[in-house]
Amino acid sequence: xxxxxxxxFLRTLxxxxxxxxxxxxxxxxxxxxxxRAAPGIYTWLPLGLSVLRRVEQVIREEMAAIGxxxxxxxxxxxxxxxxxxxxxxxxxxxxxxxKDRKGADYLLAPTHEEMFTLLVKDLYSSYKDLPLSIYQIxxxxxxxxxxxxxxLRGREFIMKDSYSFDVDDAGLDASYAAHRGAxxxxxxxxxxxxxxxxxxxxxxxxxxxxxxLHPTEIGEDTFVRSAGGYAANVEAVTTVxxxxxxxxxAPAAEVLDTPGTPTIxxxxxxxxxxxxxxxxxxxxxxxxxxxxxxxxxVTLPTGERQIVVIGLPGDRGADLKRVExxxxxFLPVAGExxxxxxxxxxxxxxxxxxxxxxxxxxxxxxxxxxxxxxxxLLYLVDPRxxxxxxxxxxxxxxxxxVYGLVAGRDFGWDGVIECTEVRAGDExxxxxxxxxxxxxxxxxxxxxLGRKYAEALELKVLDQNGKQVVVTMGSYGVGVTRAVAALxxxxxxxxxxVWPRAVAPADVHVVAVGRGEEIFDTAEKIxxxxxxxxxxxxxxxxxxxxxxVKFGDAELVGVPTILAVGRGLxxxxxxxxxxxxxxxxxxxxxKAVAFVVNAVRNSR
Ligand code: ATP
Ligand code: MG
Numbered sequence: 001x002x003x004x005x006x007x008x009f010l011r012t013l014x015x016x017x018x019x020x021x022x023x024x025x026x027x028x029x030x031x032x033x034x035x036r037a038a039p040g041i042y043t044w045l046p047l048g049l050s051v052l053r054r055v056e057q058v059i060r061e062e063m064a065a066i067g068x069x070x071x072x073x074x075x076x077x078x079x080x081x082x083x084x085x086x087x088x089x090x091x092x093x094x095x096x097x098x099k100d101r102k103g104a105d106y107l108l109a110p111t112h113e114e115m116f117t118l119l120v121k122d123l124y125s126s127y128k129d130l131p132l133s134i135y136q137i138x139x140x141x142x143x144x145x146x147x148x149x150x151x152l153r154g155r156e157f158i159m160k161d162s163y164s165f166d167v168d169d170a171g172l173d174a175s176y177a178a179h180r181g182a183x184x185x186x187x188x189x190x191x192x193x194x195x196x197x198x199x200x201x202x203x204x205x206x207x208x209x210x211x212x213l214h215p216t217e218i219g220e221d222t223f224v225r226s227a228g229g230y231a232a233n234v235e236a237v238t239t240v241x242x243x244x245x246x247x248x249x250a251p252a253a254e255v256l257d258t259p260g261t262p263t264i265x266x267x268x269x270x271x272x273x274x275x276x277x278x279x280x281x282x283x284x285x286x287x288x289x290x291x292x293x294x295x296x297x298v299t300l301p302t303g304e305r306q307i308v309v310i311g312l313p314g315d316r317g318a319d320l321k322r323v324e325x326x327x328x329x330f331l332p333v334a335g336e337x338x339x340x341x342x343x344x345x346x347x348x349x350x351x352x353x354x355x356x357x358x359x360x361x362x363x364x365x366x367x368x369x370x371x372x373x374x375x376x377l378l379y380l381v382d383p384r385x386x387x388x389x390x391x392x393x394x395x396x397x398x399x400x401x402v403y404g405l406v407a408g409r410d411f412g413w414d415g416v417i418e419c420t421e422v423r424a425g426d427e428x429x430x431x432x433x434x435x436x437x438x439x440x441x442x443x444x445x446x447x448x449l450g451r452k453y454a455e456a457l458e459l460k461v462l463d464q465n466g467k468q469v470v471v472t473m474g475s476y477g478v479g480v481t482r483a484v485a486a487l488x489x490x491x492x493x494x495x496x497x498v499w500p501r502a503v504a505p506a507d508v509h510v511v512a513v514g515r516g517e518e519i520f521d522t523a524e525k526i527x528x529x530x531x532x533x534x535x536x537x538x539x540x541x542x543x544x545x546x547x548x549v550k551f552g553d554a555e556l557v558g559v560p561t562i563l564a565v566g567r568g569l570x571x572x573x574x575x576x577x578x579x580x581x582x583x584x585x586x587x588x589x590x591k592a593v594a595f596v597v598n599a600v601r602n603s604r
Contacts, residue, residue: 002531003506005540005553009046012553022218024488025150027497031556033488033505040147040155047557048484050505050536052158055190055483056137058502059160062186066178068133068162073115075139079105081114085456090301090336096141108141113453113475116163120471121459127167130461130471131175135162137480149218151485152441158480165454165471167463172472176208176448179476183212183444186478191500192486194443197223198232200325208448213440214486221440224422228432235325237422238383238429245388247406253362259399262356264290264314267401271392275403287315291391291405293358293369294318295342298327301335307346309369311360311393311413312382316420323419330378330415350377352396359394359402360411368396370413380417381407441486444478497558498580507535507600509559513547513566522589523565526574529593535600555579561599563592 010032017036020026028034033048044052060070079097082088088107096108109115116134124132140159147155164175180196187194194212211233213223225231232238256275261267264287271277271285282289292314298306308327310318324339331337347353352368360379361368370379385391387408395402405411426435454460454471463469484503491498499505508530512523520541527539538559540550547566554562564575573586576595587595 002527002537002539003046005538006542008538012556020150022149022152022489023492024152024485027492027556027558028150028485028488031497031558034151036150038155040144040153042151042154042156042481047505051484051487051499051503052481054503054505055480055487056158056160058189059137059186059478059480062182062189063133063135063160063162065185066133066182068135068182070136071119071134072136072138073109073112073119075108075141076106077109077115079107081118081457082107085114085453086301086335087114092336094142094144096143110140110142111159111475111477112136112138112161113163113449113473114457117453117457117459117473120165121457124165125461127461127463127469130165130167131171132165133162133175133178135160135476148220149485151481152218152489153220154481157482160478160480162476164474164476165459166473167461167469167471169472172448172450172474176446176474179446179474180210183446183476183478187212187214187443189502190483190487191502192443192483192490195223195225195231195440197225197440198236199445200233200235207450210446211442212444212446214443214490215438215440216486216489217439218489219439219441221442222437223440224424224426224428224435224437226428226430226433226435228428228430230428230430230432230435234319234422234437235322237322237426237435238418239420240427240429241383242386242389244386244408247388247390247409250388250390250406250409251404253402253404253406253410255362255395255400255402257399258401261399261401264292267314267392271401271403285392288313289392290314291359291385291393293360293394295347295353295358296320296323297340297342297346298331299338300331301333301337305346306331306378307342307350308378308380309358310380310382310417310419311369311385312420313384316382316423318419319421322421323417326418327380330380330417354394354396354398357394357396357398357400359396359405360413362395362402362405363410364412367412370411378415379413380415380419381413382420383416383418384420385413385416441482442479443483443486444476446476447474449473449475492558495552496556499558499560501560501600501603504558504560505536506538506559508561508563508596509538509540509554509557511540511550511554511562511564511566513550513564516569519565519569522569522574526563526565526589526592530596533593533597535597560603561596563596 012032013030016026017029035043037043095110098106137160166172196210199209199211222234258270261270268285293311296308385407389407391405392403424436451470459471460468510527512520527537530537560579562577574592577584
């Protein structure tokens with residue numbers, strides 16, 4: 001098709017939109033791809049729609065290649081299925097809820113696990129019907145706390161979401177692997193670098209999960225990677241666990257007066273003053289010798305508040321996001337929780353806790369924390385606290401600490417949890433070298449849901465032996481509108497967008513520059529021939545628009561090849577420019593079409 005700029009519904013803008021913080025947002029608005037309708041909600045204009053369609057097309061082809069079939073659900077859904085899985089409540093303020101005229105509750109779906117599960121339950125009943133993978137490309141609604149960066153974090157956005165259904169774990173593994181492969185191919189074809197990182201399953205439940213992060217400074221997700229290829233979301237990083245230490249000859253623990261030492265810094269300073277340690281014994285005391293006990297309050301899905309204490313080496317901070325992602329298995333009820341440092345009120349209700357001097361207790365016979373300790377508080381420790389490690393920690397009395405307290409000999413714990421901040425330089429758990437931190441945008445996310453949704457909604461099929469079995473599921477999402485933004489973000493310069501061929505709104509942008517009739521006639525002819533050769537063509541046929549404006553618009557819009565018909569025509573040549581490299585070449589009129597067709601073909 002030839003899109004004529006004299007007719008195309010397009011207005012490019014010279015000024016940046018005031019609310020745009022990132023380049024993709026600024027340029028997509030300025031180049032006339034999208035318009036803001038409300039915070040985090042965007043209208044798609046013709047050029048934007050063609051990029052969006054091209055991205056969707058790549059996704060559809062790769063979904064078809066793994067045998068996934070497309071369906072389409074409504075976005076407006078009844079509350080009931082989401083009540084069964086408790087997500088109506090768990091989503092909190094994160095979703096849009098509404099009522100119909102009869103007062104019945106509805107929601108605008110943030111994701112569709114429940115509906116897909118029920119659809120399959122509706123239609124299928126035998127193992128012979130499985131495996132099945134179905135997907136949709138559809139609008140999702142989330143009342144994001146901070147809609148941000150245009151399409152990157154919208155409140156209405158398009159997601160490709162697929163769901164797999166299998167009779168057994170091996171089947172789920174295969175469906176998951178197929179999706180993983182498809183995702184890598186999708187992002188490869190889109191020209192969008194992604195790193196699959198290990199993720200925690202979070203509120204979705206289930207076991208295995210990976211996110212596909214596009215590395216960029218403007219990303220909101222922090223992840224870590226090693227030179228040797230390990231990559232994980234910070235929440236999912238596991239600590240390299242040291243070996244247990246033989247404590248048979250360790251001296252007995254000793255309680256000492258350490259007045260005015262409620263913090264790690266003051267404790268380290270006082271220890272070096274009051275009980276200096278010889279080089280042979282480990283040299284000067286540091287934060288790493290201390291066991292810090294942090295009191296947290298968890299708000300359970302039931303609304304109840306539970307106190308949890310975590311013990312970690314004092315030279316590290318607690319990372320509450322990591323605690324939150326990993327604490328589920330220690331809590332009495334499953335579901336969304338909130339976690340924060342305990343407040344004065346919590347401490348008042350637990351008068352045994354001496355702030356600044358809390359410790360796990362002095363002997364296993366009389367535990368203070370953990371293993372049904374006196375304070376009856378759940379006590380979890382960092383994986384570095386292994387049996388035989390020796391610590392300086394609170395003696396549960398103001399102004400007193402215990403020295404030489406041995407893990408496993410003098411104190412125990414209810415469980416081990418990933419709870420400390422991950423630092424650059426920490427070892428990767430697979431031995432592939434030290435970790436470095438990086439930022440990224442989550443482009444896709446794949447989950448092994450397992451039987452959580454199928455169980456809640458009773459999706460069962462008959463297996464080979466005629467027995468009813470609960471189906472096991474996976475769910476797999478790609479942010480489609482987010483992909484458009486990420487592509488714009490990673491493909492632009494100071495003049496405008498620079499689309500990769502796979503998603504550009506057209507293959508070539510023909511510009512008629514100057515006045516003569518001959519210029520317009522030749523440009524028109526070339527545009528039509530390019531179209532006849534099967535290319536998508538934008539043709540700037542606007543009369544009385546200055547060359548500067550036309551070139552400026554072509555560069556802003558970002559089609560990979562710009563063909564200008566202008567002054568060179570008296571010598572029988574047109575100028576063909578590569579938007580990415582800026583390289584321009586004069587090509588004779590009769591060879592121009594073949595030249596462009598080749599350029600397009602070679603770069604596909
Ligand atoms: P995030 O952590 O960025 O909020 P999420 O983990 O909540 O995302 P999922 O539920 O895993 O997102 O959704 C699948 C995909 O949908 C994400 O990987 C992302 O690409 C996309 N997505 C999620 N939320 C948004 C949003 N508000 N705007 C645009 N795309 C989104
Ligand atoms: Mg996610």
